[in-house]
Amino acid sequence: MSAIEKIQDNGLLRFLTCGSVDDGKSTLIGRLLFDSKTILADTLQAIARTSKKRGMAAIDLSLLTDGLQAEREQGITIDVAYRYFTTGTRKYIIADAPGHEQYTRNMVTAASTADLSIILIDARKGVLTQTRRHSYLTHLVNIPHVVVAINKIDLVDYSQEVFDQIVADYLAFAAKLGIKDVRFIPMSALNGDMVVERGERLDWYRGPTLIDLLEAVPTSHADHAEAFRFPVQYVCRPQDSANPELHDYRGFMGRVESGLISLGDAVTVLPSGRETRIKAIQINTASLPQAFAEQSITLLLEDEIDISRGDMIVKTGELPNVTKQIDAMLCWLSESPLDPRRKYLIRHTTRDSKAMLAGIEFRMDINAMEHQAAEKLGMNDIAKVSLKLAQPIFADSYAANRRTGAFIVIDESSNNTVGAGMIL
Numbered sequence: 001m002s003a004i005e006k007i008q009d010n011g012l013l014r015f016l017t018c019g020s021v022d023d024g025k026s027t028l029i030g031r032l033l034f035d036s037k038t039i040l041a042d043t044l045q046a047i048a049r050t051s052k053k054r055g056m057a058a059i060d061l062s063l064l065t066d067g068l069q070a071e072r073e074q075g076i077t078i079d080v081a082y083r084y085f086t087t088g089t090r091k092y093i094i095a096d097a098p099g100h101e102q103y104t105r106n107m108v109t110a111a112s113t114a115d116l117s118i119i120l121i122d123a124r125k126g127v128l129t130q131t132r133r134h135s136y137l138t139h140l141v142n143i144p145h146v147v148v149a150i151n152k153i154d155l156v157d158y159s160q161e162v163f164d165q166i167v168a169d170y171l172a173f174a175a176k177l178g179i180k181d182v183r184f185i186p187m188s189a190l191n192g193d194m195v196v197e198r199g200e201r202l203d204w205y206r207g208p209t210l211i212d213l214l215e216a217v218p219t220s221h222a223d224h225a226e227a228f229r230f231p232v233q234y235v236c237r238p239q240d241s242a243n244p245e246l247h248d249y250r251g252f253m254g255r256v257e258s259g260l261i262s263l264g265d266a267v268t269v270l271p272s273g274r275e276t277r278i279k280a281i282q283i284n285t286a287s288l289p290q291a292f293a294e295q296s297i298t299l300l301l302e303d304e305i306d307i308s309r310g311d312m313i314v315k316t317g318e319l320p321n322v323t324k325q326i327d328a329m330l331c332w333l334s335e336s337p338l339d340p341r342r343k344y345l346i347r348h349t350t351r352d353s354k355a356m357l358a359g360i361e362f363r364m365d366i367n368a369m370e371h372q373a374a375e376k377l378g379m380n381d382i383a384k385v386s387l388k389l390a391q392p393i394f395a396d397s398y399a400a401n402r403r404t405g406a407f408i409v410i411d412e413s414s415n416n417t418v419g420a421g422m423i424l
Contacts, residue, residue: 013090013219016111016143018097019120020130024151028120028189029083029096035196036211038085080110090215097134104366104380105333107137108420112406115219116145118210123153123162123186127169133366135170139177140329140382141422142402145217146174146182149210153202154188160204176369185210226293227318227396228259228267229404231349232311236298251282251298252307257349257403259315261299262290266316269305270394275316276303310351312394320394320404325358327424329398330377330385334411334418338377344418345410346389349403353391360385384424398422 017025081096095110111117117138121131138146148170156162163186174182185194186205193199196211208216236251261267265278280300281288291297299313307313314320332338338357346355361384363374377383398405409419 011090011219012093013116013214013217014093014095014114015116015118015214016095016097016107016114016138017118017120018107018111018134018138020122020125020128023120023122024189025096025120026081028118028149028151028187028195029081029094031189031192031195032094032211033083033085035192036085036087080106087211087215092214104133104137104382105331107134108141108331108382109333111137111141111143112402112420114141114143116147116214116217117143118147118149120149120151121166121170123150123156123159123166126166127173129367131170132173132369135174135179136177136364136366136369139179142399144181146179147210147213148182148184149189150184150186151189153186154191154193158186158193158201163205183207183213185213226258226401227320228261228265228313228315229257229320229349229396229401230254230261230299230313231257231351231404232307232309232313233350234309235307249300250304251300252313253296253298254350255296256291256293258293258401259318260290260292261315267301267313268316268319269307270312270314270319270322271392272305272307272311274303274305276301276305278302310349312349312351314394320396322392322394324389324392325386326389326393326395326421327361327384327386328407328421329364329424330383330409330419330421332377332379332381332383332419334416335379336411336418337379338419340376343412345412346387346393346407347410348393348395348407351391351393353389353393355387355389355409358386358388385421387421395423397424399424 017029019025083094085092095114097107097110119131119134119138121127150163150166153163167184185207186202187194187210189195191199193202194205194209196209198209231254232252233254236253238249261278261281263278263281266275267278268275278299279302281291282298282300283295340357343354343356346353360374360377362371363377363381363383365372366382374383394404396404405423407421407423408417409421410416411418
């Protein structure tokens, strides 16, 4: 019995596809959508016409994700393409990341919310520099599960020896990075072997198909017990004097970034440090006994406490680090280099603070996997930095909590997002 038959309602899984140029990322996603029968008829007809114009005998499934005109003309992926599908037992959000080095920032953006990363390897080429780069980035943003899809296995006559050699090469590299949860699947995205259907030419492989694995893998929130984190987005005070029930209503609205909260739980409000208990948990007008990660809710507290947007409600005894200086791995996203003399705006959950660079410990040379000295950062650079903040933030390490361990850097003059960071 497959994992699809055994598991019912596994929730939402976000996953990323990455790898070198022409490894078949877009084709793999197209095959997943095609074989799971989630492509609309008019979309299928449109890509069939485009494929015929190009002189192709079969439908080019990569066209399902290569949405930009430049992507279709050049046959490459430039921007991150998101696609949504469901198997009936689980919903999926797929991010198709570019393979080119100059689009590192696109991949980091896509990877920041992923629960699983599919790293494609061309069976003819083996582990390449870009494979190592994307594996490093996957590890950097703390994606908990890695699937190495050894694609185009049909072009090496479905050879088990080729598969075993690539597995050995990748495991030797992954051990140096500290990647632990990694699975390997031989496949032909073009022909559909081991994607949704097993096919008939890989009898020597006894493991799950890709869709079976995706159906069974736990999401990041399910992997371990997380501390409750509730950044306040808005304070709700209804202006309805005709309704006496709302006269003293004071609700704190936001999204549960991690953990679980129940009625009566003791909580602490930051930065004041005041303690109280949960009086009510609401979604719209409905009352709930508890709420969990990624739910947008309103909390009512037993005591009157001065709380504003940017404050955080946590369980008493599970306090994050309240700090005005952070060490972080920073990915610079802007074409304008990081200016060490300028002030930038740090946005962490719902809290903003002005910040200045305190120092760059090293810049990461991803290709050589080496640390380099640096005085400034350019687009796509990744470095370990120290930042001094004007206002404290309530942070966990990124390794412990991806939501409260992450932040973005904003250029106040343009309001553009110029950097993304992971707190160490």
